[in-house]
Amino acid sequence: MVENGQRVSIIPLGGLGEIGRNMMLIRYGAHILVIDCGLIFPEDEMFGVDVVIPDVSYLLENRHMVKGIIVTHGHEDHIGALPYVLKDLNVPVYGTKLTLALLQAKLKEYGVNGFRLQQVKPRDILKLGPFKVEFIRVSHSIADSVGLAIHTPVGTIVHTGDFKIDHTPIDGEVFDFYKFAQLGEEGVLVLLSDSTNVERPGFTMSERAVGQTFDEVFRKAKERIIVASFASNIHRIQQVISIAHKYNRKVAIAGRSMLNVVNIACELGYLTIPPGILVELDEIVHLPKNKTVIISTGSQGEPMSALTRMAMAEHRQVEIMPGDTVIISALPIPGNEKLVARIVDQLFKQGADVYHEAVDGVHVSGHASQEELKLMISLVKPKFFVPIHGEYRMLIKHANLAQELGIPPENIFVIENGQVLEFTRERGYIAGRVPAGRVLVDGLGVGDVGNIVLRDRKQLAQDGILIVVLTLNKDTGAIMAGPDIVSRGFVYVREAEELIEEAKAKVRQALDKCEERKITDWSTIKANVRDTLSKFLYEKTRRRPMILPIIMEV
Amino acid sequence: MVENGQRVSIIPLGGLGEIGRNMMLIRYGAHILVIDCGLIFPEDEMFGVDVVIPDVSYLLENRHMVKGIIVTHGHEDHIGALPYVLKDLNVPVYGTKLTLALLQAKLKEYGVNGFRLQQVKPRDILKLGPFKVEFIRVSHSIADSVGLAIHTPVGTIVHTGDFKIDHTPIDGEVFDFYKFAQLGEEGVLVLLSDSTNVERPGFTMSERAVGQTFDEVFRKAKERIIVASFASNIHRIQQVISIAHKYNRKVAIAGRSMLNVVNIACELGYLTIPPGILVELDEIVHLPKNKTVIISTGSQGEPMSALTRMAMAEHRQVEIMPGDTVIISALPIPGNEKLVARIVDQLFKQGADVYHEAVDGVHVSGHASQEELKLMISLVKPKFFVPIHGEYRMLIKHANLAQELGIPPENIFVIENGQVLEFTRERGYIAGRVPAGRVLVDGLGVGDVGNIVLRDRKQLAQDGILIVVLTLNKDTGAIMAGPDIVSRGFVYVREAEELIEEAKAKVRQALDKCEERKITDWSTIKANVRDTLSKFLYEKTRRRPMILPIIMEV
Known part of the structure; x- marks a missing residue:
């Protein structure tokens, strides 16, 4: 909190520095408005993860402040996390007819009950606490997409949603030029604009071109x-x-x-x-x-x-x-x-x-290219500009574009998920940080797959696992059974019998050494077995399977 | 063998239906010439695999026939498998100066000894058994690249290697238009041509454009x-x-x-x-x-x-x-x-x-686009055409291109790795198949990672592993120790103690049931434990870790 007076913050929980998992909070005093709540598909190295959703712990901590969730359209990267989030945070969701119908089907599929969906249409104005939200028709690759004007006591924030400008849309519902221009004329504090296609020069073609x-x-x-x-x-x-x-x-x-x-x-x-x-x-x-x-x-x-x-x-x-x-x-x-x-x-x-698509032009994008992005900025004429929805380089390039159009660099903010960007009427500044990590969903587990599990899966994927089991006499420490070796994903065992026999011999040597040195502590014994085997196997195969010694006592 | 008379075959061992791992055999009677011997990088699902090389068992079986290996240039996808293959098949390798220097460095790095490299230059003619091989300068993204004209008793086979046509190359060594045209004028039986960029219209830009x-x-x-x-x-x-x-x-x-x-x-x-x-x-x-x-x-x-x-x-x-x-x-x-x-x-x-590259034009390709591919066909005027070096769709599109230029469809062959394509002076036909699978290299292991190991690695990567160990009395079958459960890559155990305790209880129940039914056969007991746990864990987590019961006897 740098100065007195009225402030409004924007807090992205997803979609900045990435394509997907879009989620943006607008906070004024003790009032929070949520825009979109999407998922992203896991990266290659997130083995076994089904989807990744935003961390909403900040919202859960401040649940009494949340006025509602607004969804701009029905794509997974805008509504896909709602089945998970609504279970913990039952607030009304606002969106257009098709968007809500798609959301409803999804919520049913996930067995979410008791949700409250409230339908709006473009040019509707919704009052939510201190916020007045206007819905504005935009073009996109799904019908019924909207951008938003959020009127706050500090000023108006325009959020484009995902958009392109299609002069000849299939449903005849043209991008609402007037509304954006009118907002620009009246004065816009902040523009948050879709950066997905900022690397493409020119205009994105009309959906109608695909028809041809x-x-x-x-x-x-x-x-x-x-x-x-x-x-x-x-x-x-x-x-x-x-x-x-x-x-x-x-x-x-x-x-x-x-x-x-x-x-x-x-x-x-x-x-x-x-x-x-x-x-x-x-x-x-x-x-x-x-x-x-x-x-x-x-x-x-x-x-x-x-x-x-x-x-x-x-x-x-x-x-x-x-x-x-x-x-x-x-x-x-x-x-x-x-x-x-x-x-x-x-x-x-x-x-x-x-x-x-790659070669035959049977697809056009749903996102605005450079000229459309410029047009958006020129229509809205914002005081402050924040590029959203894009990987980091795209946000930078979108910021550069805004600067070319005359927005001063100090009024442009390239921020990351979790950063709190606060605005007065005069200035914007980073005012803190809230949790905004990635929550991994694997099966029924939401957030229980963390770094250790992923690191293990990665090692298992790379070179498999080798398990050494032996049973010791709990009084004498003598080997009662084993060592047995079982491996999976390491070598095809029938072709590597010799290697496994040698490995068993190495284990016995390691155990003998422990005995000589009177080491009786299990974890030290296990560490010795693991190190001996690891070195031996790497020399023989140049592979590093996970080695898991298991000792039982009878 | 469909008819009498002289025949020459081409046998691709790699590079058809894929980008990389290029290797082509030319066989006439009891004489085989090898062109290139490259590697390809593993696909995503080939967990832990370092590189993939061609299966050369056909060559090893017929090692006495092999006259030599010709390398067209020094890229990994043309020379990268030689360190593995030359260990088993010590034949001379022919190539231009830079190509051999790069190969030599690679062979030393891999500790391969006793290899025989023989340097050639463009326009050289090499006699190898019944084959007369001419080296022809082409443009590519590495210096000293050549195409080949292989004169056989049945006719001339032109192999383009990887190529583009650069009118202003950096080293001033222009594509040898005359040589290709002369071959075309004299009559070419088969053209084998690079399909990598067949999906790009127009001409590939000169390397000099990058300089600008x-x-x-x-x-x-x-x-x-x-x-x-x-x-x-x-x-x-x-x-x-x-x-x-x-x-x-x-x-x-x-x-x-x-x-x-x-x-x-x-x-x-x-x-x-x-x-x-x-x-x-x-x-x-x-x-x-x-x-x-x-x-x-x-x-x-x-x-x-x-x-x-x-x-x-x-x-x-x-x-x-x-x-x-x-x-x-x-x-x-x-x-x-x-x-x-x-x-x-x-x-x-x-x-x-x-x-x-994607947005700023700081790179040009080393492969011929459609107009250059057409030019190659027009220069060489082959009787038969075989697209090589490309994924399947590229081979098809290159075949279509050749057909547009007037080569009759029955004279165009889209073949797969391992197919033996035989030519007389009059006709071409598929005459059989030789082994041409993918040999996976993982560390020091060449070919020892097969489907079972990969399937295991995939399952381990997806949901991890859960190991159940118990020690039984070998006479009574009574549990002496355990069941213990160890998991890796499944759930973060400290947060899932309850789940693991429940799982142990399930294991005990399964064992009790086995005892009731007087089941003493270990593999049946293990199968029961695995099925019980698998069902339980899937219900609880919607995950399917690998379950590995290990039983020891004392």
């Missing part, structure tokens, strides 16, 4: 067409259905998550489906191939997805045939490139003709 | 400049040195492999170094920052490389400072994208200004 590519591919396709996309990309699915209709093809859906989303979107009126065009997957395989389209999950090469099973010839209903056209209409999430490439290769091997 | 970008970056840099690149990219290193000279900066080298290659290249005259410009790393850190350049390893974000250590603030001599300019002059190899991104982020955090 689809149209060409559909026109040329002689047999069946299979399109894989994110289930949540409803506009993409709408385009596939519309173009299938144009070319007189029936459409079936493959993959559970795709079915769920299509059902929800249909019910809520987000998809316009010509009567009779949708058929069951079981049916479509009996229709003439050139009259059919299958919309499928698996655009990320996920091992259990419908498309992967088709590519591996393991799908129960759909077998890829020469003549099939497959469109993978998504960008691989960083880290998934090789998975997707493998699926493309497999599809080619099955004889399909494959169009994929 | 470097020049701009150097001109603007106010403090120290650090350039990371592949050690083997000698032309890139030459450009850094020349431009450093132009801007009056001294140059130091960081990283062992970079030092090795620069030394070899200097000795052999492949690098032109202005006198006095090279200084030791220890010295350069004491010079004015704006007078210095460091050339470093680590362009792939390799964890132990010089650049990574600098980025992590763990390098002994070089500390990244605000004002430093870092250029990462390489494309991330597929799978390394996240590693490289992490280094870039770290460098930005240390305050450096970072230029990296």
Whole structure:
């Protein structure tokens, strides 16, 4: 607390220095507003971890202050942590119709009860304690996305959510230029803006451009067409259905998550489906191939997805045939490139003709490129600028962009998760830090997989484990049974019998030495066995398996 | 063997359906010529594996037929398996000066003795049994690269090696258009051509374009400049040195492999170094920052490389400072994208200004794009075409390209590693299959890590291991000690004492049941313990650790 007077803080709990796990707090006095609550997928070295969510201990400590959670759209990296967080923090969640419908399905799936969802629509104004929140239509790769203007006693904070600017969106719901411009005209204290695509020059293409590519591919396709996309990309699915209709093809859906989303979107009126065009997957395989389209999950090469099973010839209903056209209409999430490439290769091997993002332009991004980011800044004309949603280099580059547009460097803040950035009307400054680590979810365990478990898994993955068991007489210390050696993931034992026999001899030598030196302390004996074996095995194999001596007494 | 008459076969042992591990055999009668012998880095799920090399059992079985190994250039994916293969198959290796110098250094490092290296130069003709091999200059991202024309009694086979077409190469040694054109004019039976960049339209830029970008970056840099690149990219290193000279900066080298290659290249005259410009790393850190350049390893974000250590603030001599300019002059190899991104982020955090390939054009590829690939086919005018060096989809797309240029589809062969493709003067056909699996190298073990070991490592990585030990009386079967439970990589035990106690109780119950049913067979007892625990732990945690019951008798 550097000075008197009114202050508002922003506190990111996720999404800064990373793509995903977005979560931002706005705090004014004893009032906290939460924006988004997403997950991120684990990094390669987080062995066995299912998802990673934000650490919300700061919120739990201050639960009486929390006015509610606002979700900007229905992607996993914005709503995915809610099933975990709402269990501990039952506060109302506010969002648009589709966003809440997707969230609700997710909460049911996780068995969360008693949640309170409250629907809003763009241009609605919501009063939550001292905050007045306006919802503003933006374009993104999922329908019903909004940015936010949060009016606080100190000034207005604009949070873009994830956005792009699409002048010709599929649903006709154009980015709300007026609202952003009006806020800019009235005066905005802070702009928090999406940095995901800051490394791309120019403008991101309109979703409609994908439709044009689809149209060409559909026109040329002689047999069946299979399109894989994110289930949540409803506009993409709408385009596939519309173009299938144009070319007189029936459409079936493959993959559970795709079915769920299509059902929800249909019910809520987000998809316009010509009567009779949708058929069951079981049916479509009996229709003439050139009259059919299958919309499928698996655009990320996920091992259990419908498309992967088709590519591996393991799908129960759909077998890829020469003549099939497959469109993978998504960008691989960083880290998934090789998975997707493998699926493309497999599809080619099955004889399909494959169009994929990297080379064929069958996808456009949902995030703003440099020119759109500049436009956002020019519309909103903020006093302070904080780049959000991006890896560190992206935040830096977005900060540079803002500086080019004339925002003074001292008014631009590149901060990290957990840093408390406080603003008065005049200035901004780092005012502290709250816990904002990564909470790892593995199965039912939330946060119980820590560094030690991960370090062990890493060593086990690398060179396996070798277990030495022996039973000692508790009075004399004499060996009653063993040493036995069991290994897993180290060497294929049948081919390494000699090595294991030598290892046993080494263990006996180590034990003899301990006896000579009258060492009776178990942990010292174990350490001796471990060191002797470790040295021996490294010399023989240049590998370092985990070595686990277990001693029993009878 | 479909018909009489003369036949020549090509037999790929690696490099088809993958990027790396290139190895191709040409067989005529009882004579085999080997082209390249490379390695590939392991896939993510090959836990603990260091490198993957071709299976050469077919060669070992037919060792008396092998006339020699020809290496087209000095990259790991072309020479990297030789230290392993030459131990079992001591035949002469032929290559250009730099290629052999790099190979020699590698063989010494691996302690391989008694090898026979024989130097050739472009336009040399080598007679090896019935084969006459011509070496043809091509452009690539390492100096001294060649393609091959192998004249056989059946006809001429042209093997491009890895290539691009650089009209303005740094060393002035231009791609040998005449030789390829002359071969085409005289008549070529088969063209084997590099498919790596077939997904890129247009032409690959000249290496000189990177120099222009470097020049701009150097001109603007106010403090120290650090350039990371592949050690083997000698032309890139030459450009850094020349431009450093132009801007009056001294140059130091960081990283062992970079030092090795620069030394070899200097000795052999492949690098032109202005006198006095090279200084030791220890010295350069004491010079004015704006007078210095460091050339470093680590362009792939390799964890132990010089650049990574600098980025992590763990390098002994070089500390990244605000004002430093870092250029990462390489494309991330597929799978390394996240590693490289992490280094870039770290460098930005240390305050450096970072230029990296993805966005800043500080790298050009060493492989031919579509227009160059077409040019190769047009020059060589082969009767038969076989795309090589590429993942499956790339081979297919290269085949499509060849078809567009008028090669009849029946004369184009997309084959897999291990397939024997036989040619007469008139036709080509698949004539069989030889072993061509992946040989995994882990430490000193070559091929001893198989599916079982990998499957175990995968399970261990995912959910860890839980070991149950107990000692039984060998006469009565009574429990003398235990059950004890030790786990690693499963849960953090101190926080899961209750779970482990419950698990022990489950084990005792399972043992009691076995006793009731008079089961005395150890493997059945173990299976019962494993099943009981597995079910219990999955219910409690939704995890499936490896469960390893160990029973001792006293």
